[in-house]
Amino acid sequence: MTIHCQYPLMTETYPNMVCELNHYQLIEVSGEDSEKFLQGQLTTDISKLAVGNSTLTAHCDPKGKVWSVFRLVRVGSQHFYFIIRKALLPTALEQLKKYAVFSKVSFNLAQDRTLIGFAGRQAPQTITTLSDQLPNAETPLIHADGHSLLYIEHPQPRWILISESAVTITPTVTTIAWDLLDIQDGIPLLTAESQNQFIPQAINLQLLEQTVSFHKGCYIGQETIARAKYRGANKRALFTLVGQPNTVPAIGQGVELLLETNWRKTGSILNAVQHDGVLWLQVVLANDSEACQRFRLSEDSPQPLCLYPLPYALEETER
Structure with a gap:
């Protein structure tokens, strides 16, 4: 791999x-x-x-x-x-x-x-x-x-x-450098474009600090969040992709994944930060995505994107 x-x-x-x-x-x-x-x-x-x-x-x-x-x-x-x-x-x-x-x-x-x-x-x-x-x-x-x-x-x-x-x-x-700290630490940077689009588990919030409790009782959205945990309803997670494409993509845009010999659209970009000529993307992808897979932005921007390691495992723990 x-x-x-x-x-x-x-x-x-x-x-x-x-x-x-x-x-x-x-x-x-x-x-x-x-x-x-x-x-x-x-x-x-x-x-x-x-x-x-x-x-x-x-x-x-x-x-x-x-x-x-x-x-x-x-x-x-x-x-x-x-x-x-x-x-x-x-x-x-x-x-x-x-x-x-x-x-x-x-x-x-x-x-x-x-x-x-x-x-x-x-x-x-x-x-x-x-x-x-x-x-x-x-x-x-x-x-x-x-x-x-x-x-x-x-x-x-x-x-x-x-x-x-x-x-x-x-x-x-700059503030861009500060945002990049969060990206490297696996913390989702929500934007106005991505508000009201994802449940917490799709952006890894259940893995961070005391962000999500599954035992405290009722709160807004709790039923859906609990169902995603206990019934395995969530199939997405937040990943970091890094590369040197010639363009900065729009929030909400997808990336492309190579499947055998064809490139297919996948995922949704949560945030994009360009720093010192390197593009850092937070992308919501299938939660079984692996480092061996090949990604790019598009046919017009074919430079490779690679998965940057998250500082935590994607397996949930009880909170």
């Missing part, structure tokens, strides 16, 4: 990644019904998320299709942060708010907050120029001097600074 393609991790190439996360928005959620409300909406078991911890989570429609994926931070017993891609707004927020009419919960679009991301082996030293405290796996969230620092334990660990004022620091990478 052909091995997966080999490209260096971003944190190996860029040991001191500093990125202005201006493609993300912070939303504050508070009110005495916050936990109860979010428990009935999101795929995560909110009751098991300790104060100071965070996880990826998803919000789905009644048919189990994902409206939004974002980082949920539990700041207090009834106080939460959402760190969400701006591309998913305003639809993502509208879909949540429409269920909040009878709950004591409020959503604050925190436009005044600055978000800065850090990654790489030199990131801790860079962060110490802004804070004398550094969060870690044991204490992932700290508050000091008008800002918060969040540690995220990904395959390529990150830190996110949430500040109430402007931060004087020079970025070293």
Whole structure:
């Protein structure tokens, strides 16, 4: 079998990644019904998320299709942060708010907050120029001097600074480089074009952190999500394809797979990022796709695409 393609991790190439996360928005959620409300909406078991911890989570429609994926931070017993891609707004927020009419919960679009991301082996030293405290796996969230620092334990660990004022620091990478961290770590980058298209298992959310709970009880879309797990209804998964085609494809477009001597359309592109002449694609494919298979964008863009290894196995574990 052909091995997966080999490209260096971003944190190996860029040991001191500093990125202005201006493609993300912070939303504050508070009110005495916050936990109860979010428990009935999101795929995560909110009751098991300790104060100071965070996880990826998803919000789905009644048919189990994902409206939004974002980082949920539990700041207090009834106080939460959402760190969400701006591309998913305003639809993502509208879909949540429409269920909040009878709950004591409020959503604050925190436009005044600055978000800065850090990654790489030199990131801790860079962060110490802004804070004398550094969060870690044991204490992932700290508050000091008008800002918060969040540690995220990904395959390529990150830190996110949430500040109430402007931060004087020079970025070293672009938002594209930050998105590529997520792609290499197997985290789906949902866009407006791909909202409401896939169930969580089709984009690997059940394999990430505490994103999907199968035991917490009812929430929006839970019936479809549970059926996909226990009846084997889902036959798709998210894969990363890498190559050097001469074009950047549209979101939602398929790729081509070589079957014997013919190329056949397959899959759906979730996201596409071009960095340093290399195209990185997140593609929803059949979940039995293998590294020995041959892919390309199209006849007009025949350069080969190879599967990049995911940092986790596609087999589900109980959550």
